[in-house]
Amino acid sequence: MERGINGMSLEELEALLKGLGQAPFRAKQVFHALHAEGLDSLDEVTTLPKALREVLKDYPLRTVKEVNQLLSRDGSRKFLYALEDGNTVETVYMPYPDRTTLCISSQVGCKMGCKFCASTKAAFARNLQAEEILSQVYQTERITGDRVDRIVLMGIGEPLDNYDEVVRFLRLITDPKGKNLSARAITLSTCGLVPRIYDLAEEGIPINLAISLHASSDEDRRRTMPIANRYSIQEIIRACMAYFEKTGRRISLEYVLIEGENDRPQDLDALARLFKGPMWHINLLPLNPIKEYKGRPSGEERIFAFEEALHRRGIHASIRRKRGEDIDGACGQLRILYQGMGGPS
Numbered sequence: 321m322e323r324g325i326n327g328m329s330l331e332e333l334e335a336l337l338k339g340l341g342q343a344p345f346r347a348k349q350v351f352h353a354l355h356a357e358g359l360d361s362l363d364e365v366t367t368l369p370k371a372l373r374e375v376l377k378d379y380p381l382r383t384v385k386e387v388n389q390l391l392s393r394d395g396s397r398k399f400l401y402a403l404e405d406g407n408t409v410e411t412v413y414m415p416y417p418d419r420t421t422l423c424i425s426s427q428v429g430c431k432m433g434c435k436f437c438a439s440t441k442a443a444f445a446r447n448l449q450a451e452e453i454l455s456q457v458y459q460t461e462r463i464t465g466d467r468v469d470r471i472v473l474m475g476i477g478e479p480l481d482n483y484d485e486v487v488r489f490l491r492l493i494t495d496p497k498g499k500n501l502s503a504r505a506i507t508l509s510t511c512g513l514v515p516r517i518y519d520l521a522e523e524g525i526p527i528n529l530a531i532s533l534h535a536s537s538d539e540d541r542r543r544t545m546p547i548a549n550r551y552s553i554q555e556i557i558r559a560c561m562a563y564f565e566k567t568g569r570r571i572s573l574e575y576v577l578i579e580g581e582n583d584r585p586q587d588l589d590a591l592a593r594l595f596k597g598p599m600w601h602i603n604l605l606p607l608n609p610i611k612e613y614k615g616r617p618s619g620e621e622r623i624f625a626f627e628e629a630l631h632r633r634g635i636h637a638s639i640r641r642k643r644g645e646d647i648d649g650a651c652g653q654l655r656i657l658y659q660g661m662g663g664p665s
């Protein structure tokens with residue numbers, strides 16, 4: 321797919337506009353309009369000559385369009401956004417008293433096949449381009465009138481399976497001449513693509529890394545997460561240590577509690593053995609049930625007891641507040657529903 325002008329770096333825009341006989345400051349104006357102001361069209365940018373705006377219409381400016389929106393009692397909103405080709409992705413807007421967090425998607429569907437995840441049930445269609453990832457942020461800011469302060473790459477898709485476009489997105493959103501979001505305000509969640517974790521450590525963008533762990537042994541992990549057949553927990557730990565050494569960022573471990581599967585005493589012992597020390601933080605989450613997976617969420621008491629027991633063993637852990645539960649907060653569910661209603665697949 322041809323690169324949209326809203327997915328180009330400032331240097332790429334400069335090269336494009338130079339080819340059109342324009343001065344470099346025009347590229348800065350375009351970049352500012354698209355990324356600092358988050359505009360989805362250059363029509364209103366009157367500082368640009370009308371003739372240039374007309375010429376630039378020949379280049380794609382790739383944005384997402386709202387097709388559905390669900391509002392939760394807790395103020396979260398889940399957007400279903402359509403891409404140019406009719407595919408759809410989900411974005412979840414979560415306002416808190418002191419900040420606004422946005423959960424964004426990086427792929428249409430997911431190839432990773434985690435058994436408990438709705439994203440993988442609707443087939444993988446394609447990777448998102450960097451500008452389509454960005455547009456989820458700018459479009460949501462436009463619709464809600466709110467400023468996004470934090471971003472989590474935890475929506476549909478495995479971000480590190482779309483490595484180049486995700487890194488391009490990270491460079492654009494942290495660009496001081498654009499939205500200028502701090503890398504520290506961004507969290508990328510991965511099921512553990514070990515070689516890409518090493519690559520990310522070298523990019524010089526110190527974002528937070530979250531690992532979808534969800535089991536305390538390789539054997540258990542393989543039952544729900546096919547990626548565990550490729551990389552062991554020890555290999556993930558070594559890659560995370562390299563990431564921590566390079567970036568200084570603590571690593572969080574996502575641990576969805578499934579009754580009788582991974583909330584047993586032996587899981588506590590294994591987690592305590594593996595993840596001691598200030599570098600790790602375990603986020604405990606109740607399972608979001610989907611009909612294709614028979615596992616049940618651990619009860620509230622069990623979750624609190626699990627957290628408590630981890631603390632007693634000297635492990636940093638907390639329970640993640642569930643947001644948007646009444647609007648099918650788990651990623652991928654709205655997209656599946658839309659496909660079931662005859663939307664594009």
Ligand code: SF4
Pocket residue numbers: 430431432433434437438439440475476477478510511532
């Ligand atoms: S949990 Fe993440 S990696 Fe696994 S299938 Fe779902 S979106 Fe993909």
